[in-house]
Amino acid sequence: MVQLRPRASRAPASAEAMVDEGQPASEEEEAEHGLLLGQPSSGAAAEPLEEDEEGDDEFDDEAPEELTFASAQAEAREEERRVRETVRRDKTLLKEKRKRREELFIEQKKRKLLPDTILEKLTTASQTNVKKSPGKVKEVNLQKKNEDCEKGNDSKKVKVQKVQSVSQNKSYLAVRLKDQDLRDSRQAAAQAFIHNSLYGPGTNRTTVNKFLSLANKRLPVKKAAVQFLNNAWGIQKKQNAKRFKRRWMVRKMKTKK
Amino acid sequence: MGEFKVHRVRFFNYVPSGIRCVAYNNQSNRLAVSRTDGTVEVYNLSANYFQEKFFPGHESRATEALCWAEGQRLFSAGLNGEIMEYDLQALNIKYAVDAFGGPIWSMAASPSGSQLLVGCEDGSVKLFQITPDKIQFERNFDRQKSRILSLSWHPSGTHIAAGSIDYISVFDVKSGSAVHKMIVDRQYMGVSKRKCIVWGVAFLSDGTVISVDSAGKVQFWDSATGTLVKSHLIANADVQSIAVAEQEDSFVVGTAEGTVFHFQLVPVTSNSSEKQWVRTKPFQHHTHDVRTVAHSPTALISGGTDTHLVIRPLMEKVEVKNYDAALRKITFPHRRLISCSKKRQLLLFQFAHHLELWRLGSTVATGKNGDTLPLSKNADHLLHLKTKGPENIICSCISPCGSWIAYSTVSRFFLYRLNYEHDNISLKRVSKMPPFLRSALQILFSEDSTKLFVASNQGALHIVQLSGGSFKHLHAFQPQSGTVEAMCLLAVSSDGNWLAASGTSAGVHVYNVKQLKLHCTVPAYNFPVTAMAIAPNTNNLVIAHSDQQVFEYSIPDKQYTDWSRTVQKQGFHHLWLQRDTPITHISFHPKRPMHILLHDAYMFCIIDKSLPLPNDKTLLYNPFPPTNESDVVRRRTAHAFKISKIYKPLLFMDLLDERTLVAVERPLDDIIAQLPPPIKKKKFGT
Numbered sequence: 001m002v003q004l005r006p007r008a009s010r011a012p013a014s015a016e017a018m019v020d021e022g023q024p025a026s027e028e029e030e031a032e033h034g035l036l037l038g039q040p041s042s043g044a045a046a047e048p049l050e051e052d053e054e055g056d057d058e059f060d061d062e063a064p065e066e067l068t069f070a071s072a073q074a075e076a077r078e079e080e081r082r083v084r085e086t087v088r089r090d091k092t093l094l095k096e097k098r099k100r101r102e103e104l105f106i107e108q109k110k111r112k113l114l115p116d117t118i119l120e121k122l123t124t125a126s127q128t129n130v131k132k133s134p135g136k137v138k139e140v141n142l143q144k145k146n147e148d149c150e151k152g153n154d155s156k157k158v159k160v161q162k163v164q165s166v167s168q169n170k171s172y173l174a175v176r177l178k179d180q181d182l183r184d185s186r187q188a189a190a191q192a193f194i195h196n197s198l199y200g201p202g203t204n205r206t207t208v209n210k211f212l213s214l215a216n217k218r219l220p221v222k223k224a225a226v227q228f229l230n231n232a233w234g235i236q237k238k239q240n241a242k243r244f245k246r247r248w249m250v251r252k253m254k255t256k257k
Numbered sequence: 258m259g260e261f262k263v264h265r266v267r268f269f270n271y272v273p274s275g276i277r278c279v280a281y282n283n284q285s286n287r288l289a290v291s292r293t294d295g296t297v298e299v300y301n302l303s304a305n306y307f308q309e310k311f312f313p314g315h316e317s318r319a320t321e322a323l324c325w326a327e328g329q330r331l332f333s334a335g336l337n338g339e340i341m342e343y344d345l346q347a348l349n350i351k352y353a354v355d356a357f358g359g360p361i362w363s364m365a366a367s368p369s370g371s372q373l374l375v376g377c378e379d380g381s382v383k384l385f386q387i388t389p390d391k392i393q394f395e396r397n398f399d400r401q402k403s404r405i406l407s408l409s410w411h412p413s414g415t416h417i418a419a420g421s422i423d424y425i426s427v428f429d430v431k432s433g434s435a436v437h438k439m440i441v442d443r444q445y446m447g448v449s450k451r452k453c454i455v456w457g458v459a460f461l462s463d464g465t466v467i468s469v470d471s472a473g474k475v476q477f478w479d480s481a482t483g484t485l486v487k488s489h490l491i492a493n494a495d496v497q498s499i500a501v502a503e504q505e506d507s508f509v510v511g512t513a514e515g516t517v518f519h520f521q522l523v524p525v526t527s528n529s530s531e532k533q534w535v536r537t538k539p540f541q542h543h544t545h546d547v548r549t550v551a552h553s554p555t556a557l558i559s560g561g562t563d564t565h566l567v568i569r570p571l572m573e574k575v576e577v578k579n580y581d582a583a584l585r586k587i588t589f590p591h592r593r594l595i596s597c598s599k600k601r602q603l604l605l606f607q608f609a610h611h612l613e614l615w616r617l618g619s620t621v622a623t624g625k626n627g628d629t630l631p632l633s634k635n636a637d638h639l640l641h642l643k644t645k646g647p648e649n650i651i652c653s654c655i656s657p658c659g660s661w662i663a664y665s666t667v668s669r670f671f672l673y674r675l676n677y678e679h680d681n682i683s684l685k686r687v688s689k690m691p692p693f694l695r696s697a698l699q700i701l702f703s704e705d706s707t708k709l710f711v712a713s714n715q716g717a718l719h720i721v722q723l724s725g726g727s728f729k730h731l732h733a734f735q736p737q738s739g740t741v742e743a744m745c746l747l748a749v750s751s752d753g754n755w756l757a758a759s760g761t762s763a764g765v766h767v768y769n770v771k772q773l774k775l776h777c778t779v780p781a782y783n784f785p786v787t788a789m790a791i792a793p794n795t796n797n798l799v800i801a802h803s804d805q806q807v808f809e810y811s812i813p814d815k816q817y818t819d820w821s822r823t824v825q826k827q828g829f830h831h832l833w834l835q836r837d838t839p840i841t842h843i844s845f846h847p848k849r850p851m852h853i854l855l856h857d858a859y860m861f862c863i864i865d866k867s868l869p870l871p872n873d874k875t876l877l878y879n880p881f882p883p884t885n886e887s888d889v890v891r892r893r894t895a896h897a898f899k900i901s902k903i904y905k906p907l908l909f910m911d912l913l914d915e916r917t918l919v920a921v922e923r924p925l926d927d928i929i930a931q932l933p934p935p936i937k938k939k940k941f942g943t
Contacts, residue, residue, distance in 0.1 A: 202451045204494060205935065206934060
């Protein structure tokens with residue numbers, strides 16, 4: 001518990017001073033060690049050491065503080081309570097935050113799903129179908145039904161009629177997004193491949209402008225190169241100019257008269 | 258003829274889609290052409306290269322391969338991974354089978370016609386068996402590392418050559434395993450970082466495999482040993498297509514620069530038996546990539562990104578050297594895409610996925626012959642109507658009074674009512690279409706806009722009564738005997754009594770609308786009908802066929818008119834019969850019953866029935882006779898066909914009223930300006 005602090009600047013009397021101050025320092029240290037039970041001792045020891053180094057220079061002459069064990073204990077308990085309370089508050093705050101987030105997610109999910117009425121109808125319809133063919137999975141059933149629905153009014157299966165009663169005015173086709181995404185991405189990749197190999201970097205392509213101008217340059221009477229007009233450029237400016245011209249004309253007519 | 262003010266319209270922004278695949282069927286001499294928007298057209302090469310059937314396109318369909326199988330069955334495969342069969346009799350898609358290999362890049366039918374081979378994105382080659390009503394998956398061949406871009410069968414059906422990226426594999430059909438794998442050089446005599454894509458392969462019966470690739474080479478490989486025999490560098494850009502003739506003595510390749518090369522098997526010296534392949538003729542008829550070629554017994558057919566379909570008969574194969582051996586370039590559509598409302602001076606333009614309604618401009622100035630008059634009011638873009646769904650529009654029409662617009666896609670029929678208040682228009686859709694009114698091949702409104710005639714693709718003809726904002730189905734004429742054609746044309750008389758429909762091979766049927774029964778049938782002619790119209794007062798039906806013959810049939814008398822008989826006896830002028838493009842529209846002058854106005858893509862003609870007919874010796878294309886020539890000379894050279902070539906290329910021409918004509922032109926440069934970029938060509942001096 002007694003820790004000797006190196007005092008290089010001090011005179012030979014430093015040894016005594018060290019011994020003297022060692023005791024109050026150790027008292028404080030003890031008290032603090034008693035307080036902060038859970039914390040590592042090195043951390044606790046480091047602070048008072050540094051403080052005491054500077055403090056010792058000033059309070060060399062004065063007597064150390066006297067702390068009763070009870071007050072120190074009370075202080076320690078209060079500190080503990082405070083810490084525990086803060087921890088509890090933090091935990092509750094986090095809990096609340098998490099709860100709110102969950103609710104938000106549930107609401108968003110709800111918004112994404114079809115309205116309840118249609119879901120009810122679909123589930124009841126699928127249940128009756130399940131009764132007929134108990135071996136099938138609900139999902140597969142739904143998909144199959146929707147495929148039938150897509151085929152049109154010509155098929156005379158009983159299943160299709162049931163589906164028609166479900167979707168009265170609307171005609172929609174439900175497909176699994178996973179399959180459609182895969183197919184679309186493959187088709188897009190294939191088209192990107194073709195575009196890259198024909199028009200991508202490394203191909204020797206020229207613009208339409210240059211292509212049409214080439215003919216002009218080779219004619220016996222050379223003509224200027226082809227220029228493409230951009231009619232959508234400066235629409236606002238042109239409109240303003242038109243309006244101004246009209247107003248100026250009117251003004252001119254008035255002054256002439 | 259009279260003086261007319263002509264509205265020259267150039268704001269129809271029509272851009273055809275590029276040609277992606279071409280397939281030639283030898284038995285019926287028909288050509289199937291598929292375009293980048295999914296449309297498949299069938300041209301009858303013996304009927305003067307006329308487009309007789311078409312299947313409208315679809316946004317998700319990107320066809321990459323087209324082939325004919327045994328029994329006149331047409332199959333196509335595309336990047337959506339499905340193989341589709343087209344029903345040429347019923348004019349719809351029979352079914353679509355998913356190949357489960359990802360996007361399909363190539364397809365080839367076996368020489369016997371009973372099997373179908375498909376090359377997919379994942380490197381697998383799948384074999385399908387063609388059954389009488391469907392196709393059945395048989396088995397997979399060995400899976401390769403990269404996508405299979407081209408396929409070719411050996412004429413005996415035992416081996417297959419498949420071109421991929423940087424290599425070509427030869428498969429044995431029975432075992433399905435790859436026998437040889439031939440690595441293709443990335444560049445002719447050099448190294449390159451860009452991968453070499455083998456765009457086309459062809460397998461000859463002596464075991465030679467011919468490959469064309471993106472480095473511009475044509476290479477000959479020996480499939481027995483898997484080695485390279487000969488290599489030709491023919492272009493600086495990709496060589497994208499190859500087609501071999503049936504006798505295997507010539508083949509044709511198309512490059513990305515627009516050049517088409519003809520290779521022939523010629524003996525090494527004049528009397529030796531050893532032969533070699535020599536590049537004989539280059540043809541430059543295209544400006545952009547030539548993505549597909551086909552070889553018929555007498556002609557080379559090519560098509561590409563510049564949307565022209567070029568058919569070049571080979572002089573050594575043609576027996577009779579007449580006008581049939583000339584180059585044919587099909588650029589403009591063979592059917593009408595524009596309808597006109599004469600009362601309100603509106604034009605309805607049909608595009609693939611939308612319709613545009615324009616009001617013509619007006620002018621108050623006057624001038625003399627040949628003047629360009631300034632517009633006092635510009636043409637107005639009134640409506641831009643987008644179609645719902647990915648399907649293309651098949652046909653559309655606007656009523657003569659301008660208050661109804663109808664159009665149809667493959668699965669739905671749309672009818673809209675327009676209201677005009679001062680300068681604004683409002684559109685209201687008529688919902689709840691009856692179920693039989695699904696897909697229409699042709700739509701027509703009657704002259705008083707009270708009746709709508711719809712020719713459905715099942716062959717039935719429906720008459721619908723329109724009143725106010727609603728409609729009522731009056732009658733349906735059931736299909737007569739004969740096969741249904743896609744170029745179904747309708748014509749209605751101006752008094753509303755007669756309806757003529759040409760949709761079957763049995764001839765043109767004329768129906769009595771008031772009594773709702775069939776009146777008579779014009780005798781069948783072996784060439785398809787390209788345009789039809791009924792004259793206002795005389796009720797004569799004028800029919801134009803694809804071989805440039807024009808007939809006039811009197812409906813009340815149920816026989817050909819005298820003028821028509823005279824014309825047939827004398828025959829048309831030879832220059833008239835040698836025109837390339839079909840007549841797409843016929844109209845009449847309200848006050849002059851002796852005049853017929855018709856047009857094709859490069860000329861418009863007013864036939865004056867009162868003047869004498871030209872024989873082969875007279876000049877057909879009369880320029881404007883100069884006024885200082887004597888009357889006698891003018892009378893001697895005057896004949897019935899007054900042809901003018903001032904406005905070309907014409908997409909539509911009609912008489913708005915007695916003194917006004919409207920001519921919709923589409924200059925070729927405007928189409929080229931909207932095509933994808935071509936390959937750069939370095940010309941000396943630029």
